[in-house]
């Protein structure tokens with residue numbers, strides 16, 4: 399077990415290169431298993447969620463090869479191995495194995511997924527979609543059993559706009575007989591990325607990135623090569639790091655349009671944000687204005703950036719209100735930020751951040767992935783050293799975090815926890 403240590407107060411300067419998108423990668427790998435021959439995926443982020451997915455695929459007979467940031471999946475010997483327990487609970491995206499295995503084999507047994515604890519994260523819309531396509535779905539001892547004689551295209555209206563359900567239904571539908579229409583679909587860039595891979599494999603998909611996706615089922619999917627889009631959430635996190643502690647930072651290898659909702663909020667705060675073709679340059683100010691933020695589905699302000707931005711707003715000169723309309727309990731970072739001196743009141747779906755407060759280094763715990771990013775943001779601004787435990791949450795989604803931050807001038811390092819510290823955590 400590791401802890402991450404950050405000595406605050408060192409200004410960030412220079413250029414950081416953003417990796418491939420976690421939330422695409424974790425869907426692209428299950429999508430790849432649907433091909434009959436090898437699929438290579440480039441620009442893969444070096445994060446633990448990907449390593450776990452690779453192991454899950456190998457349990458189901460796949461051969462995988464990792465070379466640098468490329469990943470090749472050889473699916474020829476795959477079979478519908480039941481995966482009711484174990485690794486599936488380590489990440490959220492293991493639920494994409496449901497759609498992919500069901501679509502390929504007409505059956506799947508997959509344990510209910512893990513992932514960040516953001517309050518209730520139901521998957522009823524995924525199940526509604528699988529059932530509409532003709533699958534019988536039962537929940538037995540914590541795993542979903544999915545089985546179909548034959549999958550048939552259907553018209554599916556999602557009651558809530560869901561990234562996961564849209565992708566999962568797309569996976570199950572690409573080989574179903576006839577036409578599937580997903581209405582009220584999510585429009586996130588990661589959905590377009592998955593549709594692009596599936597189309598290169600031979601699927602017939604129209605409308606990805608709009609709220610109506612039309613799929614004509616095909617009989618076969620073949621191997622291909624695909625490059626993952628840049629991670630807009632990692633990019634946004636570094637924009638926030640730069641606004642918190644930067645002087646002049648370029649965030650490179652991104653699609654600026656994907657971070658536009660954050661860019662416009664940062665500009666409102668008084669941060670200089672200049673978009674290039676595939677980069678964004680941040681010039682921060684000592685004095686930041688407070689802003690109100692509401693998270694929404696894409697292209698609105700991403701819920702995944704709500705947590706790090708909460709930490710940044712402690713630096714604004716006045717009060718800011720943040721409302722999370724996607725997850726009503728995504729404020730676990732707040733208790734930890736309070737340990738560092740933040741003054742934040744949570745009321746239902748909203749957090750009121752009173753600025754400006756001078757943060758101080760403290761011993762804190764990453765409660766989840768982006769909650770961890772919030773603590774890194776705070777640590778970069780704080781006086782003294784911040785020690786973050788439960789770093790495994792951060793490792794689920796940020797490639798080479800220390801290396802990237804060190805290159806920008808941050809003082810950040812990792813240490814192994816002592817026996818006494820492990821004991822203290824276990825007793826808390």
Ligand SMILES: CC(=O)N[C@H]1[C@@H](OP(=O)(O)OP(=O)(O)OC[C@H]2O[C@@H](n3ccc(=O)[nH]c3=O)[C@H](O)[C@@H]2O)O[C@H](CO)[C@@H](O)[C@@H]1O
Nearest residue numbers: 421490491518519520521522523524558560561562563724
């Ligand atoms: C691996 C991955 O890509 N994770 C992302 C994905 O999560 P995830 O796919 O879990 O999130 P969804 O887009 O599905 O969820 C959005 C909202 O719909 C609700 N809902 C969802 C499905 C369902 O069947 N029923 C239902 O009620 C959820 O509780 C939530 O309130 O999108 C979230 C919202 O952008 C991001 O925070 C996560 O980083």
Ligand SMILES: C=C(OP(=O)(O)O)C(=O)O
Nearest residue numbers: 490491513514702767768
């Ligand atoms: C919530 C997230 O991830 P997951 O859905 O994998 O838990 C995230 O990426 O911020």
